[in-house]
Amino acid sequence: MPIANGAEYIESLRGRNIKVYLFGELIGEPVDHPMIRPSINAVAETYDIANSEPEIATSRSSLTGLKVNRFLHVAESAEDLVNQNRMQRKLGQKTGTCFQRCVGMDAINSLYSTTFEIDGKYRTKYHERLVDFIKEIQTENLVIGGAMTDVKGDRSLSPSQQADPDLFVHVIKRDEKGLYISGAKAHQTGCINSHWIMVMPTMRLRQEDKEYAIVGAVPADAKGITYIYGRQSCDTRSMEAGDLDSGNAKFSGQEAMIIFDNVFIPNELIFMDGEVEFASMLVERFTCYHRRSYVCKTGLGDVLVGAAAAIADYNGVANASHIKDKLVEMTHLNETIFAAGIASSYQAHKTSAGNYQNDDMLANVCKHNVTRFPYEIGRLAQDIAGGLMVTMPSERDFRSPETGPLLEKYLKGRKGVSTENRVRILRLIENMTLGRNAVGYLTESMHGAGSPQAQRIQIARQMQLEYKKKLAKNLASIEEGEASELSQEQSEYFDKIFGKT
Ligand SMILES: Cc1cc2nc3c(=O)[nH]c(=O)nc-3n(C[C@H](O)[C@H](O)[C@H](O)COP(=O)(O)OP(=O)(O)OC[C@H]3O[C@@H](n4cnc5c(N)ncnc54)[C@H](O)[C@@H]3O)c2cc1C
Known part of the structure; x- marks a missing residue:
């Protein structure tokens, strides 16, 4: 079964x-x-x-x-x-x-x-x-x-x-x-x-x-x-x-x-x-899929944006303009990761075996953003959270009859917010930016599916500089006696990206 x-x-x-x-x-x-x-x-x-x-x-x-x-x-x-x-x-x-x-x-x-x-x-x-x-x-x-x-x-x-x-x-x-x-x-x-x-x-x-x-x-x-x-x-x-x-x-x-x-x-x-000659094909196709799979980190980003907004609310600063702007920045970075990943999937092509392979350039751009943006999102979440996130006493202190009431009184945020809920959100931000799940949100984002340089190599391979130089030279009316036609490889690449015109 x-x-x-x-x-x-x-x-x-x-x-x-x-x-x-x-x-x-x-x-x-x-x-x-x-x-x-x-x-x-x-x-x-x-x-x-x-x-x-x-x-x-x-x-x-x-x-x-x-x-x-x-x-x-x-x-x-x-x-x-x-x-x-x-x-x-x-x-x-x-x-x-x-x-x-x-x-x-x-x-x-x-x-x-x-x-x-x-x-x-x-x-x-x-x-x-x-x-x-x-x-x-x-x-x-x-x-x-x-x-x-x-x-x-x-x-x-x-x-x-x-x-x-x-x-x-x-x-x-x-x-x-x-x-x-x-x-x-x-x-x-x-x-x-x-x-x-x-x-x-x-x-x-x-x-x-x-x-x-x-x-x-x-x-x-x-x-x-x-x-x-x-x-x-x-x-x-x-x-x-x-x-x-x-x-x-x-x-x-x-x-x-x-x-x-x-x-x-x-x-x-x-x-x-x-x-042996198929090892690199396998690695490149695997990393092509996998670098766009790092869209998963936008789900974690959604949680962290939510946690930052919640703690701002608990702390009574939700309406401060710089807090709102930081939440906008976190969201912008998170959606930028998603945009590249999902675009890579939409730009897929059929392989000779009949299954679909996503676009390699966009997958590498997605993963390269993932090596950076979660760190910035995490930094902004820590900024909004305040220092208590790393200086809070333990659960045992909260549950202790001696220290519990003191912590309840002195770690209160905005009126009407439970101290324990405030602590819970702070611990979640700690978990995702310094604790267990920082492995998944930060360092896995850096190295999983290849360290940043691996993506830069793939981006460099596909960035079509000769074609782009021709575009510039055409507009600048530069004639150097070279054909302005695209090479076969360049044509295939742009057909794949933009569709045949
Ligand atoms: C949380 C996490 C989960 C992972 N999950 C998996 C998994 O499920 N399956 C799996 O197969 N792998 C997994 N990986 C492995 C991941 O793909 C590797 O971490 C990544 O490829 C980098 O390899 P490395 O960690 O050995 O670092 P290294 O290769 O040692 O890289 C460290 C630095 O050295 C540089 N470097 C490495 N070699 C060279 C060289 N020859 N010349 C110049 N510079 C070089 C790199 O660019 C990087 O900056 C995971 C990694 C992490 C962190």
Whole structure:
């Protein structure tokens, strides 16, 4: 039976043979761990939204004929991609954190077209295998984690040049049934909350890196996999009594390191094996989808704008002109991120495999804005919040018969506003800009789907300077004997952006 809702999803994670270390100890059942549970709750929302808002969070799959969760759907139109963005913003609003399922969605979509092209060149069977795998996960309604980023060692060296070959995940042996991989992936979002992990290469590869050009699916609890849980700022507040100091007690993100030690991948779950020239195609298509998936941060931005407006109200400054202007600025920055992301989805094109790929330039512009604007939005929220956000006593002090009444009296805001509500909003702003969910709102915005320089490289590749110089020279009546016609590549690019005229 497919997983029908968030509660069933949480149950589906129980009783697995999954090896997770946290604070140096093996965790018995991650589902019941107070520090891990908020991240599981966030993924559960991706199931519940499919029931509460099926028009944006589900789609009919041509592969299975089933109505499937959009996180498992291969985009069949630009509208499908636009609805991904709408769903992502909604989930950001509901959880105030990273809900962890976009990586898998973007992985299956980029693999769909890449495997098709590998098969076209090498007569391999990767696409057919991938389609079978997608049918299975759609039918059972499972979570896929996308494991791309290797630990990478010396960043100036390629995988095969590293002092330790395990610094990038690679094939260590093969038999007639499949192959075995070793190595480690860092910063893996929602990996422990996933049913399957899709292992992919992280960068352009050369012929000597052949054993690193591996894509395959493994069950999250496969033999040979060890997870070491990533710390988040203020994470142990989830393990304290009460819910006030957490700021957002119900939801958080999750990242862990995944160590693969001789992990088996059967032939039918291998989707690339040694075709080095397709590694960069996969990475570029994946990051193209994923950089526009960062529209999710506008949902978190909506929460932070709301929190800033609420605290201004509680503090009695809601009508001050500079406060209103700061809220306008926060909104402007947030909508600028959304505008680029959703425009990228609308400007999608059909791949040779038949699925839809969003526009790369606009996806990179979206993600590049995400590396900056949430920091500015966070700065403005802290400005409006005031210093109490970081100097407030703990929940235990509020509940204490000695100090509680004093805090109730002296931390009062505007008349008619409960002191506890004021504290709750301040803790939420702390949570999103300095605490647990600052991982998702700030640093993930910086590095997830590639650090800022990665977007600048893609923007530079596509910025069409020669064409733009010609535009300028034409208007300035400069004749240098060069043709003012567009090159084939330039024409194709502008046809794609503006449509054929
Ligand atoms: C919260 C979070 C969640 C994430 N989730 C996932 C996930 O689910 N799946 C996944 O696969 N990945 C995930 N990532 C990984 C993300 O894609 C990487 O963090 C990102 O690609 C940067 O890699 P890095 O962290 O190793 O930093 P580094 O590569 O070390 O980069 C640090 C700095 O060095 C620069 N640099 C790096 N290499 C070079 C070079 N050769 N020459 C010049 N400058 C260089 C970079 O531009 C950057 O400024 C996540 C990251 C974060 C922070």
